[in-house]
Amino acid sequence: MQPSSHNFKQNAKVALADKDLQIALAQVQEGFINKRARVVDKLAEFEQLREQGKQIRNHTLEHLDYYLERYEQAVTKLGGHVHWARDSEEACKIILDICQQAEAKSVIKGKSMVSEEIGLNDVLEQSGMDVIESDLGEYILQLAEEPPSHIIAPAIHKTKDQISDLFVKHHAQYGYSERQTTVPDLVNEARAVLRQRFLEADVGITGGNFLIAETGSNIIVTNEGNGDLSCTLPKVHIVTSGIEKVIPTLDDATAMLRLLGRSATGQEITSYTTFSSGPKRPGDLDGPEQYHVVLVDNVRSKMLADEFREMLRCIRCGACMNHCPVYGSVGGHVYGWVYPGPMGVVLSSMNLGLEETKDLANACTLNGRCAQVCPVKIPLPDLLRNLRRQQKRNLTAWQFVTG
Amino acid sequence: MSDARTEIFSRVHKALGRESLSPEQRKSLDERMASAPELIRPQFSDDLVKHFAKQLESVSASFVRVKNDAAIVSAVTEHLDSLGLKHNLVVAQSLKDLQWPKNFEIHSGRARDNDLVSVTGCFVAVAETGSVVLLSSPESPTTLNFLPDYHIAIVKSSQLVRHMEDAWTELRQLPGGIPRTINLISGPSKTADVEQTLQVGAHGPRSFHVVFVE
Ligand code: SF4
Numbered sequence: 001m002q003p004s005s006h007n008f009k010q011n012a013k014v015a016l017a018d019k020d021l022q023i024a025l026a027q028v029q030e031g032f033i034n035k036r037a038r039v040v041d042k043l044a045e046f047e048q049l050r051e052q053g054k055q056i057r058n059h060t061l062e063h064l065d066y067y068l069e070r071y072e073q074a075v076t077k078l079g080g081h082v083h084w085a086r087d088s089e090e091a092c093k094i095i096l097d098i099c100q101q102a103e104a105k106s107v108i109k110g111k112s113m114v115s116e117e118i119g120l121n122d123v124l125e126q127s128g129m130d131v132i133e134s135d136l137g138e139y140i141l142q143l144a145e146e147p148p149s150h151i152i153a154p155a156i157h158k159t160k161d162q163i164s165d166l167f168v169k170h171h172a173q174y175g176y177s178e179r180q181t182t183v184p185d186l187v188n189e190a191r192a193v194l195r196q197r198f199l200e201a202d203v204g205i206t207g208g209n210f211l212i213a214e215t216g217s218n219i220i221v222t223n224e225g226n227g228d229l230s231c232t233l234p235k236v237h238i239v240t241s242g243i244e245k246v247i248p249t250l251d252d253a254t255a256m257l258r259l260l261g262r263s264a265t266g267q268e269i270t271s272y273t274t275f276s277s278g279p280k281r282p283g284d285l286d287g288p289e290q291y292h293v294v295l296v297d298n299v300r301s302k303m304l305a306d307e308f309r310e311m312l313r314c315i316r317c318g319a320c321m322n323h324c325p326v327y328g329s330v331g332g333h334v335y336g337w338v339y340p341g342p343m344g345v346v347l348s349s350m351n352l353g354l355e356e357t358k359d360l361a362n363a364c365t366l367n368g369r370c371a372q373v374c375p376v377k378i379p380l381p382d383l384l385r386n387l388r389r390q391q392k393r394n395l396t397a398w399q400f401v402t403g
Numbered sequence: 404m405s406d407a408r409t410e411i412f413s414r415v416h417k418a419l420g421r422e423s424l425s426p427e428q429r430k431s432l433d434e435r436m437a438s439a440p441e442l443i444r445p446q447f448s449d450d451l452v453k454h455f456a457k458q459l460e461s462v463s464a465s466f467v468r469v470k471n472d473a474a475i476v477s478a479v480t481e482h483l484d485s486l487g488l489k490h491n492l493v494v495a496q497s498l499k500d501l502q503w504p505k506n507f508e509i510h511s512g513r514a515r516d517n518d519l520v521s522v523t524g525c526f527v528a529v530a531e532t533g534s535v536v537l538l539s540s541p542e543s544p545t546t547l548n549f550l551p552d553y554h555i556a557i558v559k560s561s562q563l564v565r566h567m568e569d570a571w572t573e574l575r576q577l578p579g580g581i582p583r584t585i586n587l588i589s590g591p592s593k594t595a596d597v598e599q600t601l602q603v604g605a606h607g608p609r610s611f612h613v614v615f616v617e
Binding site: 027030031045052062065070134135137153155159160163183184187194195199213215217229232233254258267269270272275276277279287295301309 | 407408410411412414415416417418419420423424428429432435436439442443445446458461462512513516532533534539540541544545546548549550566567568571574579581582583584585586587588589590591592593594595596597598599600602604605606607608
């Protein structure tokens with residue numbers, strides 16, 4: 001994805017004047033903030049769980065080499081394959097090779113932010129493969145040819161009307177020419193269209209909310225069940241994940257799951273929590289014949305070295321953006337890259353460099369709500385302040401050079 | 404791509420400011436892996452079955468309690484009839500030989516796209532979250548849990564555990580090791596991707612029904 005973070009100020013003006021977007025963003029309050037508050041209030045242990053979550057992630061990052069090795073051993077023992085990618089390009093090449101080896105014509109995808117980060121869809125499509133996003137939000141955006149604007153609710157900026165228009169335009173080819181206007185009818189039509197695509201797909205690609213060193217499993221957490229069909233029906237299952245996603249044991253995973261659903265969507269648990277480990281076993285009547293995990297570094301190992309290691313604890317719940325007044329006024333696209341909101345400011349700055357993202361760290365009121373709700377206690381305002389300092393240093397150096 | 408692997412590990416070592424771990428450090432990490440430290444478990448005081456039922460209800464699943472195995476078939480029939488569904492089922496292997504009425508069409512094996520209703524057992528069920536845990540196997544293929552529009556799961560009282568960790572304790576004792584897929588199912592398939600409006604039946608079952616056998 002071509003970043004547009006350098007246009008932050010201009011894009012923000014446009015977003016503030018966009019009526020549809022403002023209506024959509026107003027729903028964040030009930031849909032995310034209130035729901036989270038209610039479910040967190042119900043759990044007496046929530047604050048202790050946050051501290052524990054922070055400790056588990058810190059422990060794992062401190063021994064990342066050990067846990068990655070153990071994880072790789074466990075996957076390999078089950079007949080799966082672990083691939084290592086230094087950067088996005090390498091990751092895409094590995095995945096393309098696997099798909100070509102499988103003679104894939106059609107690839108179905110569960111929601112994966114890492115696949116957005118590495119720009120996977122373009123690479124597969126350029127090689128002539130049909131790539132279909134199966135998470136409803138991602139699917140809507142694929143039709144609209146837009147990037148996600150939220151890491152949990154990617155199409156949060158789209159109105160029902162806009163979705164109706166998209167379906168009319170793109171579903172006529174499958175015999176659905178009537179314009180659907182209610183939520184149940186829209187969801188049903190998408191279900192019918194996508195079901196066919198699931199059945200045809202040669203390769204399924206999912207993310208991994210966590211990777212478990214003990215068992216060699218990847219966990220996916222969904223409500224739709226799209227990720228499950230993506231990793232059950234096709235003959236090849238590929239998992240894309242960052243190297244920081246590993247955690248030690250099933251028990252540690254449980255501790256993190258208790259935080260994730262509550263923080264992300266205000267659910268104690270999502271409809272489906274699925275652990276996939278290796279390819280199908282002898283005698284199994286379904287499941288993939290091949291299981292691949294592609295572990296991406298990009299800037300992760302660099303972040304491990306300094307203060308930004310804290311950011312690597314992130315479990316991609318989206319709570320920080322839901323509670324951010326800047327995100328709440330301008331939405332996700334304005335940030336100009338894959339990850340929006342407070343966590344996105346940090347990750348974009350790390351991945352794209354301070355020059356491209358120079359306005360992002362200033363798009364923050366330092367009110368601290370993001371850090372208060374973060375389930376793994378990432379001190380986001382501190383990290384943003386640090387980015388501002390670095391920027392100032394760069395600027396001074398630059399003024400010095402140019403005299 | 405072993406050189407990418409080597410390079411990533413050397414980047415990680417550099418970032419952590421050390422070389423590979425010493426044998427002692429490794430040993431202590433091995434020990435943590437072998438017996439994970441006891442972690443915080445959310446406490447609840449109500450009766451296990453009641454809590455399970457309450458949690459299922461809160462995730463839009465339905466729940467019915469029956470006295471014994473002999474009552475399973477009639478509970479399933481009642482559920483089908485209440486929804487106006489045909490008596491065609493794809494069932495897990497272990498349920499194939501229940502006393503299904505003559506007019507039922509029953510098959511086992513993996514689910515196909517045209518299977519409307521599945522009936523499965525489970526490995527365990529977790530009261531904490533209202534989750535039914537299914538393990539993939541030739542007897543209980545994963546497609547049963549996702550392709551049909553209606554999923555009915557049979558849970559026996561002996562299978563009900565308190566916390567998710569209790570499920571892992573049982574899982575670790577399986578002689579065949581971990582299966583390809585572990586599904587924790589907590590309610591029907593749903594989405595809120597259109598204007599944040601919750602809608603059931605996104606890609607998986609539109610309804611999830613638990614028959615609990617005392
Ligand atoms: S930074 Fe914290 S709140 Fe934001 S997505 Fe990551 S884990 Fe969630």
